[in-house]
Amino acid sequence: MSGDLYRLARTVLHPGFEGTSAPDWLRRALGEGLGGVVLFARNAIGAGLIRELRAENPDVVIAIDEEGGTVTRLEAEDGSSFPGNRALGVVDDVRLTERVGRQIGRMLADLDITLDYAPSADVNADPANPVIGVRSFGPTAELVSRHTAAYVRGVQGAGVAACAKHFPGHGDTVTDSHLALPTVHASRELIQERDLPPFRAAIEAGVRSIMSGHLLVPALDPSLPATLSRTVMTELLRGELGFDGMLVTDAIEMRAVAAMFPPGEIAVRALDAGVDAICAGLIDEDGLRAIVEAIVAAVREGRLAEDRLAQAAARVRELSSWYAGQAELRAKVHGDVDDEVGLDAARRALTTTGTGRLERPPLVVEVNTRLNRAIDADTPTGVSAALTALLPGTARMRLEQDGELPPFDDRPVVLVVHDAARHPWVRETVARAQAARPDAIVVDTGVPAPAGSGTHVHTHGVSRVSAQAAAEWLVR
Incomplete structure (x- = not known):
């Protein structure tokens, strides 16, 4: 058994934090191998903060939800410069969607952000959906698939990793997974025809990351949320769809899973299911330590294979290495400013x-x-x-x-x-x-x-x- 289990455990964690500068405990964790950090509007994101993080660990995966439209971390005060996915779906011009994705990617590249938790690849099949709605490109698989692929090409064409979410699809729900566990009442055949095609399209477009949805999908696994299901994460996403990039959880403090297990247990079960990175949107030093200890204990007790943990850590490092390899591309797109694309898209929508x-x-x-x-x-x-x-x-x-x-x-x-x-x-x-x-x-x-x-x-x-x-x- 490896003597560096603690470092492996830290590598797969992506915590968020309070405040506008990196707290001391986060700096220490980065120096000890923490693999990622997720940033929110509350952090007043800027180049200075990101330099603080990279000073402790140059290879850290810095992630952000910058979808455009409703969900923006960089422009939360005044509203996004981009109209969001549904508007792009209404226009239905994949070249325009790729231009928007490229400009969002360029914004993140200029700040040295590794990973954009976008796009939402969910098919908004239920108009009553309380959490997806305009975050989706639309209500049909074909429409969402082509725009998901275009958005991925745009963001990654700026040298920043994209992340399709929320696998296997959060569009046919009437429950917000931040508040409770949604159930997708659909047959396996319908899921294959409606919900999975956008993720297939993202994979074909070379998406570097996919985010799991905290969803109960009885047709796939009647007992466990997708994030914690080996059937969904490994057999379906890895095996059937062939995805080999970094798989990250949606935030584990969301009640859909947090009401079931403590954070450390969620992390262990997600890793065992096939997830590579654990997003903890808001945590403190004690909370981070508890998750690390839970992962290490699970390996030592034989509940989590060390090889699985090592594989997960390797995928996090692979994403970081990919980002490092895009430095010339990011420098090239730095001056490729397309100021009018967001307003043009909004007008057309x-x-x-x-x-x-x-x-x-x-x-x-x-x-x-x-x-x-x-x-x-x-x-x-x-x-x-x-x-x-x-x-x-x-x-x-x-x-x-x-x-x-x-x-x-x-x-x-x-x-x-x-x-x-x-x-x-x-x-x-x-x-x-x-x-x-x-x-x-x-x-x-x-x-x-x-x-x-x-x-x-x-x-x-x-x-x-x-x-x-x-x-x-x-x-x-």
């Missing part, structure tokens, strides 16, 4: 009905629905700000569920909603507002409900550029 427009400052009523836990920050829809820039004097109010509509005066009214298709109370609120003001304009930034009477603008995503495109159309 707009779908509209009606002819309403704004000639004077409106009252914007944000009929808000709670954004999902994956977002990591209160990313703004931005429509109010975008309209204010074009029509100074625009007023804004936010309406929560059970809130009362304001008394309308003679100002134009704009209702900003998100995922109206999922929320009856939002549709009812819109109906009441339009009964009082038939000229009210509806802007939906999520998966829209069928457009009713009046003017409707669908951005198909939450981003700064999506808001700007909507505002431009309204003030045209």
Whole structure:
């Protein structure tokens, strides 16, 4: 048995942390061989922080969720410069998707970030899905497959590793895995036809990493979530689909798995199932030590084969080596700035009905629905700000569920909603507002409900550029 089990155990861990600088315990762990770090908006990500991390371990895999659209870590304060996957799927131009992926990859390359936990390769088969929605390219396997491959080519064409998620597919669920364990009620045949093709496409495009979904899929394994299932992770993903890159878990503090086992046990079971890297989105020194100890103990007790742990560590190092080998490519794309691609995509993604427009400052009523836990920050829809820039004097109010509509005066009214298709109370609120003001304009930034009477603008995503495109159309 190897005398360096602790180093192997550290290599497969990818923790997140609080604060805007690397804490002392994280620096020590990096010096002792910690294999990865995942960054969030709370870390105020910048080149200085990343230099701190690489000073302790130049080979560390630095990961981030930078999907564009709703999920952005680098632009959480003002909204993303890119409209997100559903908008790209609505446009359905794979060259545009590849351009967007390349620019996102270029942003990460300039910061020296190794791995982008993107794209979402989930087929959003259920419009009621509370966590995927506009993060998916769309509702069909063919559409999602071609855009997943294009996005992977774009990101990796900038010298940064992409990561297709959430295997074997989080699109046909009505439960957010951050909060509970979702179940995918689909036959094996349907999963093969609908959910797996985007992952096959990603693998064919050379994706360097795949993220597991914390999903119970009875047709594949009736007893264990996919992350902890050898049947799903090894037999299906490795064996049948032929993926040999780095397989990483979704964050193990998510209740889908955290309600079942403590973190160390989740890590051991995931590694045994075939996973290579354990993402722990928020952890402290004691928590990290406990996971390391659990992995080492499992090897010593014979519950986890040392060869399996060594294989996992080797795949983490292989991804780091691949990234190191892309240095010339990253230098080449550094000046390849395509400033207009995000706004171009957002403009092309707009779908509209009606002819309403704004000639004077409106009252914007944000009929808000709670954004999902994956977002990591209160990313703004931005429509109010975008309209204010074009029509100074625009007023804004936010309406929560059970809130009362304001008394309308003679100002134009704009209702900003998100995922109206999922929320009856939002549709009812819109109906009441339009009964009082038939000229009210509806802007939906999520998966829209069928457009009713009046003017409707669908951005198909939450981003700064999506808001700007909507505002431009309204003030045209």
